[in-house]
Amino acid sequence: MKKVFLFSGMVLLSGSVYFFNPFQAVSPFPAQREFQVAYKASITDLPSEAEEVKIWMPLASTREGQTILHREIKSPVAYQITRDPVYGNEMAYLELKQPLPESLDLEVTYLAEIEKDRFEMENGGKSQHEYLKPSALIVVNETVRERTREAVRGKETLVEKARGIYENVIGTMKYDKTVPGWGRGDTVRACLLGAGNCTDFHSLFISMAHAADIPARFKIGLTVPQEAQGEIPGYHCWAEFYEEGKGWKPVDTSEAWKYPKRKEAYFGNFDTNKFLISTGRDIDLVPKQEGPPVNIFFYPHVEVDGKEWNGVKTAFEFKNLK
Incomplete structure (x- = not known):
């Protein structure tokens, strides 16, 4: 098979600072x-x-x-x-x-x-209730419901509840691939072990969002570094929750766990470093x-x-x- 892979030039990154209500988190991501x-x-x-x-x-x-x-x-x-x-x-x-x-x-x-x-232009306000359905491994059981009740206690708006779930996942999970079974996005395993990779973090987030009646979906692709060129070691996944009338809000709980100083940025901000493969x-x-x-x-x-x-x-x- 003949390999064709031509590149030229360097990237010009224009910095972007913008705000996401209600938390006013400054985005470090390029526009x-x-x-x-x-x-x-x-x-x-x-x-x-x-x-x-x-x-x-x-x-x-x-x-x-x-x-x-x-x-x-x-x-x-x-x-x-x-x-x-x-x-x-x-x-x-x-x-x-x-x-x-x-x-x-x-x-x-x-x-x-x-x-x-x-x-943001394509992020329409149409209903997304189909994203409340469970999957084989993204489940809502009594353990998930109890975690969710604790996470959203005292929260009134949908975004506040989503933020409570975000904080709960970051605070109770750790990024750890030492125990076999990680990477399948198994909510039950995530609840039992409190450990896994990005798929496990975001499956738990989505399950808890569903338990709170918040539409949420799973995305997977690649995180593209900002260096000139190189290799990407593997996939990365993230989640989005849906605010009625305003659209999808991205979250990245596993990156927020790894980089606590970016926790605000990884809630509600679109990350232009991500290359989407499937939803x-x-x-x-x-x-x-x-x-x-x-x-x-x-x-x-x-x-x-x-x-x-x-x-x-x-x-x-x-x-x-x-």
Whole structure:
């Protein structure tokens, strides 16, 4: 597969200071960023005796403050671009039949522009009650309800309640990947252990928001550094809660835990350093996969003869552009 990945120029970051009521938190995030991202995936160790391989590659798209100025998909086999009807996530769908290669390399390069003003313009005031529904791992049980009652006690407005939940998650969780089971976004595990990564932090936040009758949703992608270029070690996820008539408000509880001095900034401010890959949980791909709904759609989903295949390796690169 021929690799094409061209960059030029340096990024010019214009600082932005703006305020989010009612907390008046100063945002450290640039008003606008433009960068190039390469998402590389290798499907490895495919069994030669298999009859069929199906691959769903997640694709970043233009949505919610993010504009994809250019997207190039490099694949040795034909693909079709599809979109799930619930969350609007795009994907490249590929099918392979005999004779099968031992491995398959895919690469998607993006030129993206992330804008705070665009997010706020597109962040409409329509009802979002569908984002009160639980998923397989983002649940509302009595433990979650009790935590939520404590977190929102004395709070009157929706935003005040969301802030109470935000503080509760930061105050009771720790970013810790030493115990197996982290990274699935399992609310029950988060309540029991009080530990995990960004998926676990934000699954707990979303569960508690739902318990308080606050619409909330899960997002996942990449945090793009502000250095000139380099590699990105892995995914990052965050959450948003919905204020009726005013729109979605982003939160990043795990980053606020890691960087306490930025706790105010990570509540309610759109972060232009984030590159969105997909939204939602328990996703039915298009065409529908044989297995259960996909818990988190960030890595390529692969099925070999109808069974999920875990032989997937990924790498991510970025370059800031002017």
